[in-house]
Amino acid sequence: MEAKLSFKLNGKSVSITTDPLRRLLDVLREDFKLTGVKEGCSEGECGACSVLFNGKMVTSCIIPVGAADGQEIMTIEGISGTEGGKIIIEAFADGGAVQCGFCIPGMVIAAYNLLSENPHPTEDEIRLGISGNICRCTGYDLIVESIKLAAERGEKIWKK
C-alpha cells in the first residue's frame, strides 16, 4: 500500500508516494540519490547510515519512511553544506580521521550531533558520542582528535 509522504529533506520540502514501510535508508539512497548515506549492517548497529531526524541522530536503516512524514531529515549531503558540517569535514581531513571512509559520513553526523548538544566535550564524552558508529580502520583515536579539533575551530558556531 502506497502513501503520499511529505517531509523536509536537507532544508527543502519534498514529497514522495511510496510504501511507508520501506526503510528510510532505501528511500534516501534510491529515490533521492543521497548515496552519502551508507548501508553498513542493516540493523541499526554500525551507524554508517546515520541521519539527523528532527535534529537527533538516528540510524536510517531501521526507520520506516512513513515515520518521516511531516518531519525534518538531514543527511550528510545537507550537513556538509552547513558551517558546522564544513568545520567537521575540514577537521577530519586535517586530523587524519579518514581511512577507508565508509563509516565517515555517519561519523560526521555523530560529531555534528555531539557538538550541537555539547560544544566542549571531554575525550570520554566524544568517545561516548561516537560509540554507536563502528569504524574498522582507525581504532578511533584520530577521529576523536579530529572532533576535538572541530570543537576548537567551531567554538562560536556550536555555542549558539
Next chain:
Amino acid sequence: MVTEDISRAVRRVDAVSKSDGTAKYIPDYDFKDCLWARMIRSDIPRGKIKNISIPSLPEGYFFVSSKDIPEGGHNYLHMIATDWKCFAEDEVRYRGETIGLLVGPDKTFLEDLLEQVHIDYEEQECAVTIDEGLSCKGGAFVNDNNLHCHLKLEVGNPDEAFAKAEKIVEETVETGFQEHIYLETNGACCIPEGNGKYTIYASAQCPFYIRKSIAPVLNISPEDITVRQTTTGGAFGGKEHFPDVLCGPLLVAAHKTGKGVKMIFDREEDIEFSVKRHPSKVVFKTGLDKDGNIVAMDSKVYYNVGGYLASSFVVLQRGCFHVTGCYKFPNMRTEGFGVATNTFPSCAFRGFGAPQTLFAIETHMCHLAEMQGIDPLEYKKRYFIKQGDVTSTNGKIVERVMIPEMLEQVLKASDYERKSREYKWGSGKGIGISFYNHGGAFTGNGEQALIKAKCILRKYKNGDVEILCGQTEMGQGFHTILPKIAAHILELPLEKVIFKDPDTSRVVDSGPTAASRSTMIVGKLVEKAATLMKDRYNSEEEFEIMTEYEHPDGFPWDQSTFQGYAYLGYGWGVCAVEVEVDPCTAEVTTKGIWSSHDAGHLIDERIVHGQVNGGIIQGIGWGSTEVLENVNGHFKQTSISDYIVPTSMDHPKQGVYFVENAYEWGPFGAKGMGELVFNGSGAAYIDAVSRAIGKRIPSIPCPTEKVMEYLLNGTDIKEAL
C-alpha cells in the same frame, strides 16, 4: 631544493570526498539496465547434490550455473591454486558454496524466488575443527589424509639438542576464526561490452588478480576483461582473492544474459559466506637446559584451511616462517599442516598467517617464563634476534634490529618495569608486553620470480604527472603515499601528481595490494621512475617512464625447499597493554596501550599513525571479543550485533612511537607496515589479562565469559608446563 622531510604529514587526498559523501563506492553506482544477482548457496556443509529445483522464472529472469559455462571454459577460479570452483557441480564442501545465481531486474522479487529454490542433497558427515579434519571425520575429501598442504623447516640439530635437554615441555596454543568486518560489504558488477569483452567494477584489492582468476571460466584472455576498482570501503585481505568468488559467476551471468549483472552482499551474507582468518593450533615441544634456557624448539603449526586450498599454502608458509617471532633459537624444527575441513575456505587477513604463530610463540614464551617465576620480559630478552642472526629458513637478518631501542621507548611510556613488579600475578591488575615482526613483500625472490611488478610514470603537457599501476587505495592511504613519493622527488605540489583507482586497461600490473609490499616495492618503482623523469621533466613535453622490480643480488632463496633469505626487510614492533580485571564479573578494562614500531623511514607519519591505531585495536579485537564459532559447518555469529568488534568506548587513546631505521631498498628508506601493526597487540593484551587473573590463557578469542572460566577453573601461570 628538497627541504621538507617526506615523513611530515600531509592531508590525505581522499579525505574530503569520503567525509562529505561524494566518494562513490560500488553500491552507490547507478548502472543503467543492469540486472541484480543473488547467490544460490549450499545450505549444508558437505554432501552430494542430487537435484536442483528452480521455480519457473518469469521473462527476464535467469538461473545461472556451471551448465552455462561455454565449451572450452573451466569451472574453477585461479586463486594461486585452482581447486575452488566457480559453481559447485556434484559435491559441496562447505556451507555457502556457490551453486548458481538467480538474475533479474527486481531485487526484491529475486528474494522471493530464492526462497523457492530447493536443492536435494545426499548429506555427509562434516569435519569442522582442525582435529576433526586431521582425523578425517566423515572420510577424507582432500588426498587421503585431508592435508591440503604441508611443509617442514629445520635449523641446527634439533634431535641432538632434544637428546641433551634437561627437560622437555609441551604446550598447545590456539586461535579462532576472525571476520574482517570491512564496513563496506563485498560487491561487484560485470558488464558485457560486445566482441567477447567485459568490464568489471568491483570493491577489490587486486584488479589484476580478478581478471587472471576468472578469464579461464569463459576461456578468454585476461586482457578481454577490464577491471575497474571502485572506492573500496575497507578490505584487510578480505577483498584480496574473495572478489573472484563474486566476479566469476557474474561473468558467466553477463555472458548468458548479455546484460550487466550486479551483486552486493548484505551484511549477514557477507559474514556467513565470506573468507575468514584461519583458525590455528600450534603445538610446541621445547627443550630446556638445567637453568631453564631454551636449547631446542619443535613447533607443529596447523591451520584450518576449509574446503578449498586457494591461497592458503602461502598463508601457512608465512605462518611457519614467523613462528620463531623476534627470537633466535639455536635448534628448531617447524612443520606446517594445512588441514581440509568443511568450513568456508579461509584466506588472506591482515598478517596473512603470521599473527597466529606470533601469538603462539609470544604466549608460549610468557608461560615458559612464568612457570620459572621470571618476568616474561626478562626471559624474552635473552633470545632477541639481531642483524646477522640465522632465521627460521636458514637465511640471515639483513638489517639492523632496533628492538632494544623500541623496548626502551615502550618501557618509558608505559612504566612497565614498575607495574610489572608491583602488580602481583592474580591481583586483578596486569601489564603485558609483546614483540613481533612482519616480513615485507612476497617471500624470497617472489617479487622478481612471480610478481614482476612494473610501474609507469607519465608526464603530460600541462606538467601533471600520472602514476599508472595496479595498486589500490582501500583505506590504508596509498592514494596519498604514492603521489607523495613522486611529488617529493619531482619537487611538485602533491596535486600535480595524479593517481586514480586502477583500470586494468590503462595501467600496468604492479602486483597485488597485499603483503605489506605496496610502499616498499611499488613505492620504490615510483621513486626510481620519478628520479629518471626529473632530468627530462622541463625539457620534454610529454613522455613516460616504466620501471620494473629487480631483486638485490646476494640473498638466495629456494622456493622448493623454503631455504634462504625469506625477507630482506621486516617491520618490527613492541606493544605493551595494561588491564584491570573485575574479580566478580571478569570484565576487562584496558588502562593503556603503548607501542613502538620500526617501519623504516615513514612516508607519512600521520597515515602510519592511523595504521598503528587501527591495527592494534583490530588485533585486540581478535584476542578478546571477536568470537566466531562454527557449529556443524554453520557460523553462529552472523551480524555486527553478535560478532563484536571494538567500539570507541572499549580502549583508551594509544601511545604511539617509532624508531628511525631507513631500509636500504625502500623508497626514502620506507618498509612495509600495514600488517605488522596487527601482529602483536592480541598477545600483549592476553599477557596482561593472564597476569591479572594469575591463570594461563592458551587460546583466543578470550571474551569476558572465557576470562571468567579461566579465572574460576584455569591453570595457575606458575604451574609447570
